[in-house]
Amino acid sequence: MNNAQMSARVGLFFLLGLALIWVTFESLSGNALDEDKSYELTARFATIKELKAGDEVRMAGVAVGMVRKTQLNGRFAEAVLQIQDNIVVPADSVATIAMSGLLGSNYVSLTLGAGEAAPLDPGSVLRSQDTPDLNTVVSQIGEVGRKVEEALSNFSGSLGGGGEGGGVMGKLNTMVDENSSRISTITTNLEVVSQRLRDGEGTLGKLLSDEQGYTELIAAIEEIRGAATEARTFMSDAQGLVAQVKEGNGTLGALLYDDSIAEDIRLSAANLRELSTKLNSGEGTLGRLINDDSLFLEAQSAVQKVNRAVDGMADQGPITAVGVAANSLF
Incomplete structure (x- = not known):
């Protein structure tokens, strides 16, 4: 292999290394936002769990930003959120830390709010709510x-x-051991009772096996129902009668509630008392007849004289009848 081919291969590997570095850099910085096109909000939690810088911020499941950094502020753990400039976060939105699946990373979830609240200004503190993590x-x-x-x-x-x-x-x-004899006795008694019921003995047994007894019982129940119905009718009539009496209707109602009739009854009673007083005192013809024996004796004597005159008239003739009668009377 000559030097030219060796140089070409070294240069090719160098270019491939630069390309790999560039892809890695873009992958790691893909969540980064331009600070000129975003604004910051702060969310406070009791614990931020495994949340870290670079994790997503989602609103209703849609990525709207990223976590720029996490920090402690007194007794709270704060997450500084970098939100896209074109996203409006309402003042009543609530931030929570959620998980991307069972083994996924954490992210900050924002609610949409009621839709009527004013938008948060940059640098504001979000309302937050702590949620249990997987470990909890x-x-x-x-x-x-x-x-x-x-x-x-x-x-x-x-x-x-x-x-x-x-x-x-x-x-x-x-x-059970201590009461085995009692349990055995109870079991035996139950068997006897069930046998008697099966044989139709006793009142309950007859009701269970005797059709006539059942029919008579049903008839008695029907009679009781009829008597109850008649009693309800009687009570209803009595209530109607009492209502009529209270209204002053009828003779009894008039006697109870009509003052003029009551006054007449009082006058009649007074007159009867006065009449009885006069009779007891011997006043008047009837009072004298009741209380004076002489009038009774005189009336009795007159009757006797009339009887003697009638007897004399029968004995003598018609001519002397008038004279005999006159003589008898005078």
């Missing part, structure tokens, strides 16, 4: 698993008979 989630899952394991262990210990009380199963076994 895994730790919480591990804590939940540990608690579940403890609960299962306690439950297993309670059932398995460990401890002083022998566990639930141990207590159940002891109770």
Whole structure:
């Protein structure tokens, strides 16, 4: 191989190396933004997790900038965001740190906001919200698993008979052993009862096996329903009657609520009291007849005289009848 071919090959490899360096540089600086065509916003978090300079800033999933740097500011961790100049971030937008897939890198996610808020000025501080990262989630899952394991262990210990009380199963076994005779008696009684029911003995057995008894029971229930219906009708009629009486309708309503009729009743009662008083005092003809015995004796004597006159008239002739009557009376 001559010197010319060697020189050509060395020059070709040199050009390929320059091209590779240029591609690598462009790949690493592809997320860089022109500072003249962007502005900065700051987001504060309790922890920025694995966020680093060069990570993307997305709004509704669309790349709108990049993380320029991360820094500490007192008790907060700040991420300085470089946003494209043509992107408007509303004042109510919220920044969170999200993950690109389960094993992907982190990025800053911005919400769109309500759409009515004013845009943030360059250098403003974004509202932020901390979200659990993968490590926190895994730790919480591990804590939940540990608690579940403890609960299962306690439950297993309670059932398995460990401890002083022998566990639930141990207590159940002891109770069954101590009451085995009672349980056997109860089982036997249940068998006897079920056999009697099957044979139609007793009230319940007859209801189950005797069709006539069932029919009579249904008839009795229907009669009870009819009586209940009649009772409801009676109560309804009674309520209507009471309503009419309260309204002053009918004789009873008029007696209870009509003052003129009540006054007439009071006057009649007063007149009856006055009449009874006069009769008891012997005033008037009827009062004297009731209270004076002489009038009764005189009336009795007159009747006797009339009887004697009638008897004399029968004995004598018609001619002397008038004279006999007159003589008898006078």
